[in-house]
Amino acid sequence: xxxxxxxxxxxxxxxxxxxxxxxxxxxxxxxxxxxxxxxxxxxxxxxxxxxxxxxxxxxxxxxxxxxxxxxxxxxxxxxxxxxxxxxxxxxxxxxxxxxxxxxxxxxxxxxxxxxxxxxxxxxxxxxxxxxxxxxxxxxxxxxxxxxxxxxxxxxxxxxxxxxxxxxxxxxxxxxxxxxxxxxxxxxxxxxxxxxxxxxxxxxxxxxxx
Numbered sequence: 001x002x003x004x005x006x007x008x009x010x011x012x013x014x015x016x017x018x019x020x021x022x023x024x025x026x027x028x029x030x031x032x033x034x035x036x037x038x039x040x041x042x043x044x045x046x047x048x049x050x051x052x053x054x055x056x057x058x059x060x061x062x063x064x065x066x067x068x069x070x071x072x073x074x075x076x077x078x079x080x081x082x083x084x085x086x087x088x089x090x091x092x093x094x095x096x097x098x099x100x101x102x103x104x105x106x107x108x109x110x111x112x113x114x115x116x117x118x119x120x121x122x123x124x125x126x127x128x129x130x131x132x133x134x135x136x137x138x139x140x141x142x143x144x145x146x147x148x149x150x151x152x153x154x155x156x157x158x159x160x161x162x163x164x165x166x167x168x169x170x171x172x173x174x175x176x177x178x179x180x181x182x183x184x185x186x187x188x189x190x191x192x193x194x195x196x197x198x199x200x201x202x203x204x205x206x207x208x209x
Contacts, residue, residue: 062198178202
């Protein structure tokens with residue numbers, strides 16, 4: 001009698017432990033590489049966004065300074081002048097000594113004559129100063145009409161107008177009628193720095209009482 005030989009049982013092919021370990025390691029390397037590319041792309045994108053934001057902030061600050069400077073009759077670095085200081089003009093022979101006033105070199109002031117009904121103009125002081133990584137504005141509040149409030153008691157001080165500031169250096173001309181302000185903004189996380197030189201000029205005439 002012929003006996004039929006049993007057919008060999010085929011075992012399903014699988015992965016050995018070594019193969020699984022190798023696959024896991026290679027997969028981890030691929031994931032790490034992909035993550036590195038993604039992080040690098042995000043950092044690059046964020047750095048670009050911050051750079052654009054810094055430039056926008058500087059442009060807005062430039063516009064604000066020039067808008068208020070054109071209303072001023074006198075500029076001064078260092079210690080601010082007092083309110084109601086008359087806008088007395090200097091002469092070519094004896095210019096006003098605004099550029100040599102003692103006080104913090106990181107403070108810049110504008111003396112602005114404001115109209116009062118049926119009266120002589122009153123002078124009010126607007127000061128921009130560096131305060132722990134930001135530039136703040138002290139002075140008359142801006143009314144909804146766009147005009148400045150003449151009441152000193154209503155002054156709005158410590159209003160932040162620029163953040164992330166590492167340098168704020170005003171230089172006033174000898175005749176007190178123009179100034180150059182160098183401002184540097186920084187984002188340490190992305191090692192981004194932007195420096196801009198802002199030039200302003202007084203636009204109001206001197207008033208002699």
